[in-house]
Ligand SMILES: Nc1ncnc2c1ncn2[C@@H]1O[C@H](COP(=O)(O)OP(=O)(O)OP(=O)(O)O)[C@@H](O)[C@H]1O
């Protein structure tokens with residue numbers, strides 16, 4: 102079973118890494134792919150370039166647990182980085198293996214705004230992690246999907262390639278890319294919110310960009 106952790110990673114931080122580990126352990130994932138987007142379809146362009154965000158992730162994953170890998174397919178694909186295209190290409194490459202798209206609650210709440218969003222839970226399972234600052238107030242469009250697909254037993258995810266939605270309680274870490282970028286902008290240190298190796302790259306990159 103393969104996990105897909107998509108994100109802008111502007112930059113990657115411990116909120117991503119810690120939750121990834123907890124999901125991997127809870128589900129027994131064979132592999133967890135971090136998939137940075139090149140051009141987020143839904144928000145302003147990232148502060149850091151695709152090349153910089155890739156380097157931050159490489160540094161963060163250099164001593165990562167077995168199974169954590171960087172998947173650069175969105176960085177290599179021109180145009181907006183739609184998740185539906187990513188799942189299509191993973192499915193074509195990997196066949197019928199169970200795929201689990203990992204989303205924080207904030208991202209899941211926005212799912213009805215995604216390109217071809219209704220096809221997404223057909224192509225993969227969704228694993229939704231809670232996140233400080235967000236409440237499970239479902240948009241109307243999500244309610245029928247939840248009625249049809251929600252499952253409480255994570256063991257069910259292994260029994261089909263996709264189609265289920267499972268919620269997982271993770272350690273709540275109030276860390277975000279937004280806060281880290283604000284620290285840098287205000288001349289404050291984001292140390293201890295992300296790996297030191299990423300921090301060093303970030304500091305040299307911020308100087309370069311200043
Ligand atoms: N602290 C966290 N706890 C749980 N999930 C998180 C956390 N940080 C990020 N995520 C999840 O990781 C995925 C990618 O998020 P992203 O790369 O946009 O990070 P972010 O911290 O939300 O960035 P930004 O503040 O720039 O929006 C999303 O599904 C998001 O919900």
Ligand SMILES: O=C(O)c1ccc[n+]([C@@H]2O[C@H](COP(=O)([O-])O)[C@@H](O)[C@H]2O)c1
Pocket residue numbers: 106107108109110136138141142143144182183184185208214215216
């Ligand atoms: O496919 C879409 O239309 C789409 C719209 C919004 C977000 N996404 C993806 O959702 C993931 C989390 O988004 P974000 O903003 O939290 O980095 C990331 O992989 C995005 O590319 C995808």
